[in-house]
Amino acid sequence: MKISVIGCGYLGAVHAAAMASIGHDVVGIDLDPDKIASLSAGEAPFFEPGLPEILKQGVASGRLRFTTDMSEARGAAVHFVGVGTPQKKDGYAADLTYVNAAFAELAPYLSSGDIVAGKSTVPVGTAATLTPIVESAGATLVWNPEFLREGFAVKDTIDPDRLVVGVPAGDAGETAADVLREVYAPAVAKGTPFLVTDLATSELVKVAANAFLATKISFINAMAEIAEATGADVTQLAEAIGHDVRIGRRFLGAGIGFGGGCLPKDIRAFAARAEELGRGESVGFLREVDAINLRRRERAVTLVLDALDRDVVGKRITVLGAAFKPHSDDIRDSPALDVAVRLRGLGADVVVTDPQAIENARRQHPQLTYVEDRDEALRGADAVILVTEWDEYRRDLSPEHASSLTVGRVIVDGRNGLDAAAWRAAGWTYVGMGRP
Numbered sequence: 432m433k434i435s436v437i438g439c440g441y442l443g444a445v446h447a448a449a450m451a452s453i454g455h456d457v458v459g460i461d462l463d464p465d466k467i468a469s470l471s472a473g474e475a476p477f478f479e480p481g482l483p484e485i486l487k488q489g490v491a492s493g494r495l496r497f498t499t500d501m502s503e504a505r506g507a508a509v510h511f512v513g514v515g516t517p518q519k520k521d522g523y524a525a526d527l528t529y530v531n532a533a534f535a536e537l538a539p540y541l542s543s544g545d546i547v548a549g550k551s552t553v554p555v556g557t558a559a560t561l562t563p564i565v566e567s568a569g570a571t572l573v574w575n576p577e578f579l580r581e582g583f584a585v586k587d588t589i590d591p592d593r594l595v596v597g598v599p600a601g602d603a604g605e606t607a608a609d610v611l612r613e614v615y616a617p618a619v620a621k622g623t624p625f626l627v628t629d630l631a632t633s634e635l636v637k638v639a640a641n642a643f644l645a646t647k648i649s650f651i652n653a654m655a656e657i658a659e660a661t662g663a664d665v666t667q668l669a670e671a672i673g674h675d676v677r678i679g680r681r682f683l684g685a686g687i688g689f690g691g692g693c694l695p696k697d698i699r700a701f702a703a704r705a706e707e708l709g710r711g712e713s714v715g716f717l718r719e720v721d722a723i724n725l726r727r728r729e730r731a732v733t734l735v736l737d738a739l740d741r742d743v744v745g746k747r748i749t750v751l752g753a754a755f756k757p758h759s760d761d762i763r764d765s766p767a768l769d770v771a772v773r774l775r776g777l778g779a780d781v782v783v784t785d786p787q788a789i790e791n792a793r794r795q796h797p798q799l800t801y802v803e804d805r806d807e808a809l810r811g812a813d814a815v816i817l818v819t820e821w822d823e824y825r826r827d828l829s830p831e832h833a834s835s836l837t838v839g840r841v842i843v844d845g846r847n848g849l850d851a852a853a854w855r856a857a858g859w860t861y862v863g864m865g866r867p
């Protein structure tokens with residue numbers, strides 16, 4: 432099928448390459464000429480395992496190309512729109528500038544019978560406002576939210592755990608749902624749940640899912656705060672409640688909390704949209720979710736301070752991690768960097784290391800010192816804090832090896848990922864989050 436993908440950021444670039452990899456003829460369109468040049472050369476502009484391979488294959492096969500020219504969307508049967516919806520500069524709501532611009536620019540190239548599938552995460556009600564622009568070209572607007580996780584984006588796109596398509600009522604909607612079934616034929620053939628809803632529900636599914644995940648993380652971090660006041664261990668608590676299949680162990684990892692380009696801005700935009708709808712109190716708890724999350728960053732800083740007898744001025748502190756989570760070079764709203772910046776603000780001599788995210792981190796926080804090599808970063812440290820649980824730090828760094836590099840013997844485990852007993856046995860002061 433001929434497909435266009437408008438917006439070649441994280442979502443769009445992966446989507447375009449994934450659609451080509453399952454046999455479609457795809458054109459990816461973005462305003463940024465640098466991004467287009469890199470994608471056209473088969474190079475991923477960001478770190479995402481598996482993406483370079485399918486990009487190269489797609490470009491080599493002739494089924495995948497990228498352009499800055501919107502007119503090349505003409506002739507595609509399905510147009511996916513996956514542009515960004517960042518948080519507004521002056522508030523919590525989502526900034527829909529890019530979505531509105533993408534639809535306005537695409538409209539002249541739509542033909543009767545085309546399908547436009549919105550993929551961006553948008554406030555509920557957005558699709559309804561965009562429908563007239565699409566329908567006036569004789570095309571049909573559907574909403575097809577994306578649930579990919581960074582680090583697993585290729586797998587999540589080609590083989591998702593569910594597909595959701597919001598369609599308008601009537602024949603046009605039913606036909607559009609059938610076309611989307613064809614687009615996702617390999618996943619549909621595998622029996623992947625394919626849910627057809629109305630437009631508003633599909634928009635809500637996306638933000639509800641992210642709100643639930645954020646709430647789950649903040650729930651366990653709230654328990655960590657209680658554990659800290661009582662001497663209990665939140666990691667044991669998470670394991671114990673996680674065995675209840677109704678609760679489930681996943682996303683009960685207590686620590687410095689969630690970041691990234693999705694969860695933080697999505698819960699804020701959801702709360703803002705609910706206010707506009709006169710239903711602010713229905714999701715008022717999301718403000719608490721946000722507040723608990725941000726408190727954990729401060730808590731991590733306090734733990735470092737306490738472990739160093741509240742004297743960090745001039746102390747060398749190695750920060751293991753900069754990305755908002757492992758398997759990603761994304762530093763958007765990264766709790767790891769937030770902690771590093773706060774420690775530096777207190778006068779510490781902060782050294783940050785990360786296997787993938789240093790370049791991005793340096794651009795945003797040039798005031799921090801970055802060292803690529805993990806061991807070099809650890810050399811001479813008075814204290815260490817693990818903030819992104821890359822295997823290089825969580826699994827592969829033994830306390831004995833760390834002891835051969837550092838001066839001090841203090842480790843704060845911001846992700847509760849280390850073997851506390853092993854570090855203590857090696858003579859370290861191990862400090863977890865929500866653990867005695």
Ligand code: UGA
Pocket residue numbers: 552577578579580581582641644648681682683684685686687688689690691692693694755756
């Ligand atoms: C999230 C959702 O998981 C995806 O389903 C969704 O498609 C995506 O947002 C999106 O809206 O595009 P992502 O931002 O890639 O995906 O990252 P997650 O794996 O959800 O992790 C988010 C943050 O939560 C990370 O900072 C991670 O370290 C933190 N986290 C995760 C915890 O603090 N504890 C946990 O137990 C799990």
